[in-house]
Amino acid sequence: MAELLTLAAVARWLLYAGALVAVGRGTVAFLDPEWKAGARSVHDAAGPRSVARLAAVALLGAVALLLWGQLTALEMTRADIPVLLGQTSWGLGWSQLAGASALAAVALLLPMGRTTSLLLLMAALGVAVAMGGLGHAAADEQWPIGARLLDAMHVAAMGAWIGGLLCTVLIVRVPAFPLRDAAWRTFSRTATVMAPVTLASGVGSAARLLLGTAPAAILASDYGRLLVLKTVLAAVILFIGAGERRRIASGKMPESRRVWVELGVAGAVLLVTALLTGSEPPGE
Template sequence: MDWSAAEAALVATRAVHFAATAITVGDVMFRTVIVAPVVRSEKAAAVSFEAPTLWVAWLGLGFAVISGAIWLVLQAASMSGMPLDEAMSADVLSTVINETQFGHVTTLRAGLAICLAACLTYDRTAIARWGGFAAALAFAASLAWSGHAGSTAGEAGYLHLAADTLHLAASAAWIGGLASLILFMAAARRNKVISLAHDVVRRFSIMGMVSVATLLLTGFINAAILVGSVHALVVTDYGRLLLLKLVLFALMLVLALVNRVVLTPRLVPAGRGALRWLTRNSAVELALGLAILAIVGMLGTMHPAIHLVN
């Protein structure tokens, strides 16, 4: 796995873009389907929570847009074979945007980012919040067309795209939602509304279980298409990196299980102590999730294992 400076920059940019997208989408999903029904009757708690998490969505979207623009320029340099400064010309960029699938996807995602920004601006209205939810889901799922799934041919390509869109949405719901969950638990501790935190954590846990089931199923499909065999998983750089991703995923599952089975039932009797442990565990869980997204940034630039093993 020897990368040039340009390839390393592309990997780093992809990793930042995936992480920013996940945090933005996860925040929108968390606020819409997890928190809103719980804090509907608790205006003070709602206000103390809404401000910091809305900033998370804005910051995440900003990083996603900036990293997306850098990704476009780096991809233009890679596709044209030109130095970076020459690839930034209007002619090269317009060719990439108008005549390649990557360019079309980038244009679509730019439009979705604008829609999401408009919905975040008017976030307090129900129509804007649910419009933002739909735009956020599409913003995450559309990444599938910029990776290996977008270039898989035939009927396997349709299956691969379907699996990857679900995989990306589930990743955003779980990994991205953790950042907002941590902020909510901090606000709940400050405002001493432990019962609200219990309800939110329980609802997030249910969404997490759905996300895990989706990730396991779609991950198996993606691995079958891109790796193909246990041998390829072991002997290729792509396969070994995927194994590392699976190890980090397993560690996230262990932490999530501890949170669900041990700490969440203790929230009401133990109060702030259990909430503090939940916050710490969730922070570690988020760090592992961001490491997984960094690996995803690497995998997308590598040849799939199935192409390297006979």
């Protein structure tokens, strides 16, 4: 699988990470835009704002790396960019993704409130939809729109779940923030809905690509082995998350170490997903 770790895979990892933070920040801020630490919005405290800036850089860097990687793969130069973007389906998909990513990056840098969080959510959902134009869904001739919407649903739900977890961890660590229990309860309710949506949309996307393929052929492919690894990692996240949900429901705070392990495993899931998107499903 080492050959799958390409420039494009790094770009996709940055894209997924940036999109998840954008969706998570937008979701958390939209649900409770008036939360404050002292006189300042908790969403614009140093920690949450720094991660938002990193996510903006990740989104913009990802689209630049994707373009550079495509030029390199096709042995084209910068002078060929107008042709690549204006006369190919890949170029059209990239242009849509670049526009949505730029809008999301700008929204990530704005002070958070009800209106700006809604703008961020809309831009981040635009990124999620545009991702399908460069992935496996773009090659689906039977259900092109449905395939892209399913992938977008997967990214959006995971963003609200895992991105929301990261953003909640950051805001409850802000000094003088008095509503830590309320923040965790809000996240727990969101995760209870979004985790099943993430799983269902992921299973649907995989089934769409693998339906009718023999199990032996699936496991013999890089795609199949990566899918198994992603499934195992997702099960670990669910196991940890279920335990923390029980703690929150009983009025306790989540265990910090377990939450950071959950986020670390989620980062690994993003890497596996980046590799998965760049590999060929068996039978194609």
